[in-house]
Amino acid sequence: xxxxxxxxxxxxxxxxxxxxxxxxxxxxxxxxxxxxxxxxxxxxxxxxxxxxxxxxxxxxxxxxxxxxxxxxxxxxxxxxxxxxxxxxxxxxxxxxxxxxxxxxxxxxxxxxxxxxxxxxxxxxxxxxxxxxxxxxxxxxxxxxxxxxxxxxxxxxxxxxxxxxxxxxxxxxxxxxxxxxxxxxxxxxxxxxxxxxxxxxxxxxxxxxxxxxxxxxxxxxxxxxxxxxxxxxxxxxxxxxxxxxxxxxxxxxxxxxxxxxxxxxxxxxxxxxxxxxxxxxxxxxxxxxxxxxxxxxxxxxxxxxxxxxxxxxxxxxxxxxxxxxxxxxxxxxxxxxxxxxxxxxxxx
Numbered sequence: 001x002x003x004x005x006x007x008x009x010x011x012x013x014x015x016x017x018x019x020x021x022x023x024x025x026x027x028x029x030x031x032x033x034x035x036x037x038x039x040x041x042x043x044x045x046x047x048x049x050x051x052x053x054x055x056x057x058x059x060x061x062x063x064x065x066x067x068x069x070x071x072x073x074x075x076x077x078x079x080x081x082x083x084x085x086x087x088x089x090x091x092x093x094x095x096x097x098x099x100x101x102x103x104x105x106x107x108x109x110x111x112x113x114x115x116x117x118x119x120x121x122x123x124x125x126x127x128x129x130x131x132x133x134x135x136x137x138x139x140x141x142x143x144x145x146x147x148x149x150x151x152x153x154x155x156x157x158x159x160x161x162x163x164x165x166x167x168x169x170x171x172x173x174x175x176x177x178x179x180x181x182x183x184x185x186x187x188x189x190x191x192x193x194x195x196x197x198x199x200x201x202x203x204x205x206x207x208x209x210x211x212x213x214x215x216x217x218x219x220x221x222x223x224x225x226x227x228x229x230x231x232x233x234x235x236x237x238x239x240x241x242x243x244x245x246x247x248x249x250x251x252x253x254x255x256x257x258x259x260x261x262x263x264x265x266x267x268x269x270x271x272x273x274x275x276x277x278x279x280x281x282x283x284x285x286x287x288x289x290x291x292x293x294x295x296x297x298x299x300x301x302x303x304x305x306x307x308x309x310x311x312x313x314x315x316x317x318x319x320x321x322x323x324x325x326x327x328x329x330x331x332x333x334x335x336x337x338x339x340x341x342x343x344x345x346x347x
Contacts, residue, residue: 003337004073004088005029006064007040009080011049014204014230017257018096021131021155022079028156028330030056039073075337083121090340093125094153097254097276098138105180105252106207119143127336129153134276135254151336154280156326157260160237169197171300172243172267174236174258175250177201177227179208182249182272182290184215189249189297191221193304202239204230240265244310245303248277249290256280260324263317268310270299284320285313 009015010022030038034057041064042050050061066085076088081095100106100114122128122143128150130136136150171190175181183201190199199221201212216222231239240246246262248271256277262269263284271277273287281287286303288295303310 001035001341002037002039002073004039004041004062004071004076006043006076006078006080006082007050007061008043008046008064010040011042011046011053013232017255018080020158020257021094021096024156024158024326025079025329025333026059027056028326029333030059032327032330033334034058075341077333077337078121078125081121082117083124085120087124091125092127092129092336092340093121094129094131095122095135095139095254096131097135097252098142099180099252099254099275101142102138103180103252105178125149126340127151129333129336131155131255132276132279134279151332153329153332153336154324155255155257155260156329157257157264157321157324158233158326160233160240160261160265162237162241162265165238165241167244168242169304170239170243171197171199171245171247172202172239172262173200173247174202174231174239174261175248176203176206177209177212178206179211180251182251183212185290185293185296186247186249187212187215187219187225188293189300190225191219192297192301195221195224197224197304199225200228200239200243201225202228202231202236236261237265240267243267245270245300247296247300248272249288249296250275250277251290253277253280259285260321264321266314266318268303268313269317270296270303282320284316 009019010026038059039062040059041062043064047063071088075090077092079094081093083091083093100111122145130139130150130152133152136152139145139150140147216225246267246269248259250272253275259269259271259280269285271281271285272290286299288299
């Protein structure tokens, strides 16, 4: 059986959340199903970079073009809510989020292009994989997709190697420096902590980053705030090891991978009580109204001062994160393929 996958975002050193999802899922599927011939397809702007990385023995690289008329593979999986204009016989599309459509978190041109691609993929996909129930509901209500075509398959957690170093008085945030991440409020709330604490924002600049940088410049505690730029998996593992509190007050998320990574690394989490973050964190985090700066500040102070609270959150977080794995995500994705191909356990 041949299965094609849009592997475009799986290559490179500076992977986004979609890139982590793509790389982890693709390699898990290839490992679990060595009998399947996987065709990893890359759009033109990434094809050269694809040959810089190794692929499993049962995978082949190829070029993904929108208008190729002949397709040798029966099933295609688009990993980033996008499908080729010329369809494969069977098509699956993963939808991560729709905040580009629902919020002012990108340029008008990007919003227009994203919306067009998302609506086409929603219409053409035989099955849609949503990474959370929150995203699934948005796909149904905003894009008008029948619920029967939508399957929820949550992310797993990356296996980061966490070094055994001492915890420091660090509040850590992982994610792009952008408006949607609500970092202006986090910077303001952080000012309520004693001078012995530091705030580390690990991520590259995105849409609206200038507002965050301006707030840091104005802040009385600006000297205690570090912006790392893009952080590799190794860098993140080091920050997770050193941090005492993880803060994730994002206004809108389709999933929220860093929440589970922090929990898995034994860091107590403060997170938004909205979008998919609440769903992912469950009862293993301190949940706050992301638009209430005072509530966020109070949570930071409680976590900083109460060691017993931190221990309870650490224990709950470790248990919560253990329920998410890339093996499970691959198993559930494979079940979608099997159902579509209609050959049961023989395919």
